[in-house]
Amino acid sequence: MAILKTDAITMKFGGLTAVNEFNLNVEQGEIVAVIGPNGAGKTTAFNMITGVYRPTEGHIYFDDKKITGLKPHTITKYGMARTFQNIRLFKELSVLENVVIANHLHLKTNLIQAILGNTYPDILDVLWMPKYKREEKKILEKSHMLLEKVGLIDLKDEKANSLPYGLQRKLEIARALATNPRLLLLDEPAAGMNPKETNDLTNFIRQIRDDFNLTILLIEHHMQVVMDISDRIYVLDYGINIAEGNPYEIQNNDRVIQAYLGVAEDA
């Protein structure tokens, strides 16, 4: 079953068409990559899918449900999470807090219960625990588990922006996972990583796909990663989908080679 399907989505900024009638189809459990030269419209496509932009034309279906024009927070609630090309962590907050916050959308206690629950003195917890505190405990346990998974547990009290670049990317993924997604969108996860880190990343992505039963859609410039990891690849050039297929087909597609050589991209 297609978990994500776009029906000819188009995005125009003034006179510029950033993405033109893009049809995307992602099946449950797949790893699909969107590649293309800089400025090809990949991130714009991501922004449309996640609700940051409203497509000028076309529709997006998530689990056969139309999500076009919905707000990003609603779409996240449906089970889609993302990372950002230029890392957007909550910089001044701790690593743990970053992950805890991503659990907020599934919180069952309401505002009053949360405030009163927090006012309830800790020493009386042994006698009776308010609903909010029980839920918070569960969230903390889950957050610790996620941080352990991505190997950041020892750094949980550090400020997010004090982490090295590669770890910030991992934290962003952990944060996205905390929202309980079924579909994870990764925007250039290998950007700025060295060859060793890149290699680890490939394994890491496969690992989380299996552990969390995910479907993954990613944008990536690093061709080795893309060819290694993807089941299928879409190629965008100037907003137009010029090719689609498995890594082997894409590597031997004349139009793709032309598009890449034309802009001297060292991929």
Add this chain to the structure above:
Amino acid sequence: MSFELFLQYLTNGISLGSLYALIAIGYTMVYGILKLINFAHGEIFMMSLYFGFYGVSVFSMPWYISFIVAIGMTALLGMMVERAAYKPLRESPRITIMVSAIGVSFFLQNLAIVLFGGRPKAFPNVRLLTEVMQIGSVSFQRLTMIIPIVTVVLLFALLYLVNNTKTGMAMRAVSKDHETARLMGVDVNRTITITFGIGSILAAIGGIMWGAKFPQIAPFMGVMPGLKCFIAAVVGGIGNITGAIIGGFILGIGEIMLIAFLPNLTGYRDAFAFILLIAILLFRPTGIMGEKISEKV
């Protein structure tokens, strides 16, 4: 309402609108270049009136000399404020710079009380400006005609400066992107200082004409015109000089017409500007002349 009376109100509205427009330009230019609501602009306007007052009343200078000196001093004050209170905060979060701006405004108000006393003073009467003229059955002060003319002349001068001179080019560059402008060899700090100077000169010219029209000056008089002129700048599209002029006219004429046609609502005169502001923010947040800016994600 008779047609004559309507014309009377309209001329009043136009001249009030012109004054708003002159002050609004200062807001719009500073916002364009620093993305800062210069809350102290209203106080700079207020100070210009005191400078003009002291020149004539205390140092007994002829009014034209006194006013020129006042304009010069106001420009200096504007540039000093920028150097002292905004320049050290270039890299700080927006809220810090805004608090600093409010702080300057607060500081200047109280400084005015200390230096000039809290009681209102009478602005010198310049016969040449305030003489009453008669066209048909409509009578008005000469000032009412002079103000819009001065405003339009200054607008064209400013547009020429911004669009056709090197300084203007530097201003436009800095308003787009400080870093890139710096790399292109633009002296960013100097350009910002000049912008404050120009904004202050216009506020001073507006201030002196304001004083001639409403001849009472007090330390807190800059607050309300300051807020209204900022609103005028937002209504016109902040960052856009022509927009500030349009916003000023809409506000001035609208305010006078509100009193003219709905005299019951005279008490709500000051609320008109704020209601207009909120309406604009809700339906066209970028103002009449503004362009849509979307954040890159």
Add this chain to the structure above:
Amino acid sequence: MKIRNTILTLVSIALLAAFIWYADSNFDSYKIRILNLCAIYTILALSMNLINGFTGLLSLGHAGFMAVGAYTTALLTMSETAKQQNFFLKPIVAPLATITLPFLPALLIGGVLSAFVAFLIGAPTLRLRGDYLAIATLGFSEIIRIVFTNTQNITNGPLGLKSIPNNTNLWWTFGLALVTLILIKSLIDSSYGKALKAIREDEVAAESMGINLFQHKLIAFIIGAFFAAIGGGLLGSLIGAINPIMFRFILTFNVLLIVVMGGMGSITGSVISAFAVTAGLEYLRVLDESINLGFVTIKGIPGLRMVVFAGLLMVVVIFFKNGLMGTKEFSWDKLINFFTSKKRFKKKEVGQ
């Protein structure tokens, strides 16, 4: 650890109560008034910090919310005769003329009314970004003030209200300040509070993590407005007379200044700063008044106090950008660590 901290907190609250009990009967009225003001400004600063510091919204509407609280509390607590004396130009509207409520319900109704006003204002404006929100909230606050100036049969217009019953005392102000402190701290530490901080850090990322921006901003705005009105009601009842001029922008600015000086996003900072700034402003009052040195009298300069004060603020803003506390908070653990580690350090020195 947990038990120790709870005990320490309870002991501090008991000490505070003992202090109030002592101050209430032994301090002169001037000192009590200053203490009352300190506590009221604590409430105001905490409520603004929730909106501006923790959620990162540039809201400048506090004076308006305070006005709603002050007028509601005053009108609901004043006696029928007091109202008749006040409203000599235009009689007060029917139901308000006869209603007289006890202090606490009046305060709470003021708070709820202000929260409702915040809801009405927030619904359209909280979608605006940064500076635009600042100027829109400032505009709404001014509109509230102008409306109050013109609705003579409810607010008595520009004349304001006089002889408001003096219900405010140290127990009320400190008690409510403590309640505000506890509730806002609980909110900040809760999942909702973390979501607010996330919005402050990065709106786009927060929204992508499933946080409903508008809803959460509205929560902060409404709760802030509620407590601002409580502060306003206490203030009106402390001073005994209110008028629309009192609730000009400058009042918002006073509170903003306390928040900035204490540190945007620090509860501890707001509390310390509220006390320091309020008391400091009183001490600076000597600048405005004549000083009699026996042989010579130095004439005071009215307004100098505010000039010095504004100057100090500028110094803080420019040189200490994060205020007193930044986003740091007080905790018993930190305090105890501070002392014990210092001792260890000293011991080492002695040993050498």
